[in-house]
Amino acid sequence: MPYRRCGKSGVLLPALSIGLWHNFGDYDNLANARMVLREAFDLGITHFDLANNYGPPYGSAEENFGRIMKADFSTHRDELFIASKAGYDMWPGPYGVGGSRKYLMSSLDQSLQRMNLDYVDLFYHHCPDPNTPIEETVAALDSIVRQGKALYVGISNYSADQTLAALRMFKELGTPCLIHQARYSMFDRWVEEGLIDVVGQHGVGMITFSPLAQGMLSHRYLNGIPQDSRAADSKSYLPAERVNEFLPKIKRLAEIAEERGQTLSQMALAWLLRDERVTSVLIGASSKEQLRENVVAVENLDFSEKELNTIQQILID
Template structure:
């Protein structure tokens, strides 16, 4: 079974350069964190991936521990890729990461050369690929020298197992240090992947985008919808099948205080823009031209289509931004 991609797949999606590199990513990337493990229908996953590619989403973001269970998102993506997308490999950017816990013992997490190289070899096996386009160190390691971690990333590029390397959850100071080491080794830092949304603006206080601009790297953010909080999902309560009701990543205490009032206020702004709250939240995260891409998750084709439609209006007035500032959370 091979997917016949839509002829118009590149007509509407904007593509943004990652820092000063030659690589451009779609403004909307698809993340396989929650909805592509063995607990989900493979046919549902296939439908989402096919539709994403037809909408111009060329970047698929994975990690070794995505699932559940850990590793299953890569396995399922690899299975679907082999059946549907192998003919389109050169039109796709496939990324993976290592750094969080993956297997028992002293080598199954963090940032040692041993862990990163072994993790990537395992990921390539699950994906059925010879290389990934981007390989990330998933989180800073407080104990391993940064020179060792960046040296491993450099070695991975030189081995041909990744075309580019990035980091995730690194602060501006850590980005500068990592980029300097990689530059000396001859492998530039492509991108950083932090958390960012209307309800989590810590990267602004850290001036992360300034640091990335200095070193020539891009920025791609995860959780721009705060695990569904910045959607219309919780405006009237907590649905039984929602992530807040079923996942430990989003708890009911997130709605404490005036949070729900803030969500409703943001929803009103989105309605005035002719968008859903999710669409406005994604457009807002993309408002800085230095932002390369935002990563969305999707549990259905309909949800995917709604989120990708955010590219239809990426402009904000000063009044809109000021109103959002009053309702956002730093």
């Protein structure tokens, strides 16, 4: 597993990190989750990414991670880089959502208890809160570092302008922003509209999530929509109409991947990592086999100019 420096910091993160958004809640198989995390660690993935409301139900991914941490990783704590977040709704009432000092600090205390940890390596504000002054949010993150509850802090889902404003305040307080976490894939390139330039210019790392566009950038939908897929589930984040809209592009991209000796998902991960400003890409995995397949992506991160031009043309058509 190659490791990349996170912005201008001293932190190295694996090119691929594992996210616990799906497959680690109470409705999932704990034994399987345990096997996936053990496999990830054996493959060199040292960065585990969580959030207070990952599950379902909320909090259950952190609770299950805490069980796995105690059983398998307690002696490896200093080899792991563990992250959590708060920002989206977590508990009822006025103090369980947003960017207030009250919510962020209370939520982190709860997260640490669920995960059986004294501190996290990284704590994010999960999303901008239009109802809380950004000064309050940044000051709360600064306090969290000074209290030793997190070694580093970051932001997630902030626009370029919001990121610039936050970075100025972090600088004034003397607590650097380590990293920005953003949604980014071949089919979702909003970070290229200024955000990735901002983090690059200010020495902040970037970690991306949903790199396979909810599974569209995989072999899963090459022959239509399987009955057991996300797109076939009316409650998922991926409507069938969106898959059908992108299917011609998916098939053309799969042809390029095959020519490169990669699966479509491997190429999609490599395409993100071609940019050195991307420190790490978050992947999810429901099995050891799926995880191993995705990790092979790091074996071929180089693209020819012709390949990049062809991919670009497919994406803009």
